[in-house]
Amino acid sequence: MEKKTAGIIGLIGGIIALVGLFLAWVSASATVMGTTFSFDVSGFSLAIGSITAMGLTIPIPVQGYAILALVGGIIALIGGIGLLTGKRAIGFLLPIGGLLAIAGAG
Secondary structure (H helix, E strand, O other): OOHHHHHHHHHHHHHHHHHHHHOEEEEEEEEEOOEEEEEEEEHHHHHHOEEEEOOEEEEOOOOHHHHHHHHHHHHHHHHHHHHHOOOHHHHOHHHHHHHHHHHHHO
């Protein structure tokens, strides 16, 4: 595979990992006496240790796997950009970041 193709694939993978971190990972909904209460928890909320539900901020333990997915996505982005710009010294970060993002999300 050409370095440019690997860089593009890595860049797309890093972007998908970071976007996925900000989407809902957990959703819950309950209806009590005709009123529906619901909330979503994103991977970023798990990484920073707080969720917001119905205007209330609730502290929770920081989840290491969410931080791993965040760091992996950032490292994959840096590696992809490094391969696209021709900086081989940075390009080695691409597979490391990809593996970290997969480990954090799975």
